[in-house]
Amino acid sequence: MERIIRSFTSVLGVIATLATVVMMVAISTDVFYRLFYQRSVPGILEISETALVAAVFLGMAYTGSTNSHIQLDLLTERLPAKVRQVVVTIAWALTVVFCAWATYATTLRAMASTQEKEIRMGLVNWPMYPSRWLIAIGFAAMLVVAIWNLVRTLGGREVMGFTSPEQLADAPVRPFELTEEADEIKARLGSTPVTSTAQAQEIADSALAVDDRPAPDTDPEVTR
Numbered sequence: 001m002e003r004i005i006r007s008f009t010s011v012l013g014v015i016a017t018l019a020t021v022v023m024m025v026a027i028s029t030d031v032f033y034r035l036f037y038q039r040s041v042p043g044i045l046e047i048s049e050t051a052l053v054a055a056v057f058l059g060m061a062y063t064g065s066t067n068s069h070i071q072l073d074l075l076t077e078r079l080p081a082k083v084r085q086v087v088v089t090i091a092w093a094l095t096v097v098f099c100a101w102a103t104y105a106t107t108l109r110a111m112a113s114t115q116e117k118e119i120r121m122g123l124v125n126w127p128m129y130p131s132r133w134l135i136a137i138g139f140a141a142m143l144v145v146a147i148w149n150l151v152r153t154l155g156g157r158e159v160m161g162f163t164s165p166e167q168l169a170d171a172p173v174r175p176f177e178l179t180e181e182a183d184e185i186k187a188r189l190g191s192t193p194v195t196s197t198a199q200a201q202e203i204a205d206s207a208l209a210v211d212d213r214p215a216p217d218t219d220p221e222v223t224r
Contacts, residue, residue, distance in 0.1 A: 001148070002148065002160065005065060005144060005145060005148055005160070006065055006160070008061075008141065008144075009061040009062040009064070009065040009141060009145060010062060010065075012058040012059070012061050012062055012137075012138075012141055013058070013059060013061075013062030013063075015054060015058050016054060016055045016056075016058040016059035016062065017055075017059075019051040019052075019054035019055040019058070020051070020055045022047070022051045023047075023048050023051035023052055023055065026044050026047045026048045026051065027044070027048055029041060029044065030044040030045075030048075040123070042123040042124050043123065043124045043126070045122065045123070046120065046122065046124060046126035049131070050126075050130065050131050050134075053131045053134050053135060054131075054134050056138070057134055057135050057137070057138025057139070058134060058137065058138050058141075059138075060138050060139075060141070060142045061138065061141035061142045061144070061145050064142055064145040064146065064149070064160075064161075065145050065160045065161055066160070066161035067159055067160060067161030068161065076088070085153065085156065088153050088159070089150065089153040089154060092146055092149045092150040092153055092159070093150055095142075095146040095149075095150075096143065096146045096147055096150055099139055099140075099142050099143035099146050100143055102139040103136060103139040103140045103143050106132065106135045106136040106139055107136045107140075109132055109136075110129060110132035110133045110135070110136045113128055113129040113132045114129040114132075114133075117129070118132075145160070148160065
């Protein structure tokens, strides 16, 4: 099941990336066209808006499946492991509820827009229902990811895309239990705490090198 979810969200992620490229090319084309002809290219604004919708909403599920959404863990990283697991589970349960409601609401709106053949009046008449379906698809895909992550957290596992410090040594995850020793070394040296396990390892190696230096010879015969 997880492999299917990852494959599906990866496809959506590729489409979202292509939509970003389309938006970039469209806006750049419009800028140069205005520079030489003092007017916009008909349809460029509408294309850019549709590409923006695709980039944002189709990219949500891929970002969720790779655990790449913006996270503020100033509080949760200080909690005990069991308490932190409960908090994460509650967060994903709320995400499931919200995505379920959003999927239902946006799907109804997309169906109504399709039946009404909703268009936007401008330099060109642009159909709106494709964008509304992109929003519904994006929320539906994110709902699947949220449900699976909720199942994983209820089973005591990490969410999809979680990377431990051992797997990614240079990740600025700031786990206290991994960097506490290096923090103590840096505190003795009068420096700020570490921000990554790689930095912690570097400090520990430096401290070890200092400890391995040969002590100065204090033999009276030598000093004389």
